[in-house]
Amino acid sequence: MAHDTERLGDLLDSLVPVLVERLHETGLGEIEIERDGAIVRVRAEDLGAPVASAPAPVASRGGVPAAAAPTAGDERRHPVRSTAVGFVKLAPDIHVGGKVAKGSLVATVDVLGVAVEVRADHGGIVAKLRCASGDPVEYGQELFLLESVGEGKL
Amino acid sequence: MIKRVLIANRGEIALRILRACRQLGIEAVVAYSEADRESRAVLVADEAICIGPADAKRSYLSAPAVISAALATGCDAIHPGYGFLSENASFAEAAAAHGLTFIGPSAEVLERFESKAEVRALLAKHGLPTIPGSDGVVADEAAAAKAATKIGYPVILKASAGGGGRGMRVIQNADDLAQLFSICTHEAQAAFGDGSLYLEKYLVDTHHVEVQIAVDKSGTALHFGERDCSVQRRHQKLVEESPSTALTPKVREEFLTRVAKAVGAAGYRNLGTLEFLVGADGKPYFIEINCRIQVEHPVTEMVTGVDLVALQIRLAAGELMPMTQAEVERRGHAIEFRLTAEDPAHEFRPQAGEITTFRSPSGPWVRFDSHLYAGYEVPPYYDSLLAKLIVWGNTREEAIARSRAALLEVEIGGVETTRDFFLGLLETPSFLKGTATTSMLDTIGTADILAAAPKARA
Numbered sequence: 001m002a003h004d005t006e007r008l009g010d011l012l013d014s015l016v017p018v019l020v021e022r023l024h025e026t027g028l029g030e031i032e033i034e035r036d037g038a039i040v041r042v043r044a045e046d047l048g049a050p051v052a053s054a055p056a057p058v059a060s061r062g063g064v065p066a067a068a069a070p071t072a073g074d075e076r077r078h079p080v081r082s083t084a085v086g087f088v089k090l091a092p093d094i095h096v097g098g099k100v101a102k103g104s105l106v107a108t109v110d111v112l113g114v115a116v117e118v119r120a121d122h123g124g125i126v127a128k129l130r131c132a133s134g135d136p137v138e139y140g141q142e143l144f145l146l147e148s149v150g151e152g153k154l
Numbered sequence: 155m156i157k158r159v160l161i162a163n164r165g166e167i168a169l170r171i172l173r174a175c176r177q178l179g180i181e182a183v184v185a186y187s188e189a190d191r192e193s194r195a196v197l198v199a200d201e202a203i204c205i206g207p208a209d210a211k212r213s214y215l216s217a218p219a220v221i222s223a224a225l226a227t228g229c230d231a232i233h234p235g236y237g238f239l240s241e242n243a244s245f246a247e248a249a250a251a252h253g254l255t256f257i258g259p260s261a262e263v264l265e266r267f268e269s270k271a272e273v274r275a276l277l278a279k280h281g282l283p284t285i286p287g288s289d290g291v292v293a294d295e296a297a298a299a300k301a302a303t304k305i306g307y308p309v310i311l312k313a314s315a316g317g318g319g320r321g322m323r324v325i326q327n328a329d330d331l332a333q334l335f336s337i338c339t340h341e342a343q344a345a346f347g348d349g350s351l352y353l354e355k356y357l358v359d360t361h362h363v364e365v366q367i368a369v370d371k372s373g374t375a376l377h378f379g380e381r382d383c384s385v386q387r388r389h390q391k392l393v394e395e396s397p398s399t400a401l402t403p404k405v406r407e408e409f410l411t412r413v414a415k416a417v418g419a420a421g422y423r424n425l426g427t428l429e430f431l432v433g434a435d436g437k438p439y440f441i442e443i444n445c446r447i448q449v450e451h452p453v454t455e456m457v458t459g460v461d462l463v464a465l466q467i468r469l470a471a472g473e474l475m476p477m478t479q480a481e482v483e484r485r486g487h488a489i490e491f492r493l494t495a496e497d498p499a500h501e502f503r504p505q506a507g508e509i510t511t512f513r514s515p516s517g518p519w520v521r522f523d524s525h526l527y528a529g530y531e532v533p534p535y536y537d538s539l540l541a542k543l544i545v546w547g548n549t550r551e552e553a554i555a556r557s558r559a560a561l562l563e564v565e566i567g568g569v570e571t572t573r574d575f576f577l578g579l580l581e582t583p584s585f586l587k588g589t590a591t592t593s594m595l596d597t598i599g600t601a602d603i604l605a606a607a608p609k610a611r612a
Contacts, residue, residue, distance in 0.1 A: 084206075085205045087226065112218050112222055112252070140188060
């Protein structure tokens, strides 16, 4: 336990300043990263009080990651999920910090040569990628996390 | 050589195929719909992939989704199980076009054996007796009426593309035919995408007897004995057993040999089942072929000791028949009971919901194939099969006594099941004598059967 506490402390000391800086740069409401089995999440509205939790979400049992459960109570974060089973291709503006308009085409899933569209249910900024172009994805799999920003920003 | 199989099915058969793959040292990936995320096959599989929503049309029945899932998970073969895409020739063809081995007959074979009317003619040519019927599909109502008059009423009108007991109607007279022909055509069109109908003489008080066969790529065809599936409700099988009480030893051996020979010569390949009706004359008449593994295959496995799913996979991989007919020994008697989520006290109304308690039976020569566990939610979208109890005995009497004991051990809470119906059936004289026919449940009421069931301690 003592070791874990110490490790977490080190982790927070090294990460938090960097995350806070990135938060200001990108205008994101929240940034989350995984490091050494812990998740560090920094939110704009409660800067200075980072949330650390462990362990990291369980990886899938197989080659295709299971859909991650949405974080409860986190209304600003919207997972964008695959609409088909196949190989995913992300749209060019889908990278962390990229802006997405509601209803825009954010990815396609190749199903035997047919491109099945994935459209964004919400507008926002890409907060976290959960896959890369070319990855096999299952139906309903979380492709990336969108974070809504204040109205009028997009 | 098959290295990695996508199991494109659900429920108990997904689990059964998974077990066969593990036994053969083949990797397996279970394909599932969103409604089956918590199913036992998904939970125990090394790998699983969600292929679509609960609606089977967009998941288990979607050829692109299934094939895409196989490619996404690096599989080199697909096992379709039964139902869904298992006998779909264009699916088998598409799988092959993507370099995937379809575990079943090839697309070409499926196509040849697709039309029931044509298969009847084909197998008749190869020496199988068929029920008098129309010469293939009937073009219209007038042609149907002409054929019916020639064979004599009652007749049964069947969808050429139908199966699983669906798409058939008994026609008692010319008035019925006039009334029902176009309805049947529409029903067949809606259910199977093909409105073609053919008709056969309707034999009453028949036994439903079917022969399990397997054919390798060289045409070597073996039979694995017969199964009697006479206990049916609205053409849905409830109980299956082997051997059949309707065949004399003399008829049986000649019949089985003839079936294996005919099906091999007609060009069938892989595992299959030929269904027959045995009338009062004790002679089997061919009705249809099923080009897949069947629900009731364990009955044959218990009697022969042959793992049919493993054999099916090996034959699909291109292996030659690993045994001779003489090596297929049939011993004793086996019975299967299909425990379904249906309420026998209320017209077998389908049930769905959480399984609150679950206790499986066990004991010598008792097999229980089920995907249930306590806490499992039975989804309302698919068929109602919950478990198959298969029991073996040296004799039919011993198998029945053992079945009674095993059924009393079964506990499935949270939904109504057919368990008590089977306990009652095991006290019903016609079943005990082995004289039950396909019309049994038309003459004995479900309530009477349920009333005969011994009460299990609550």
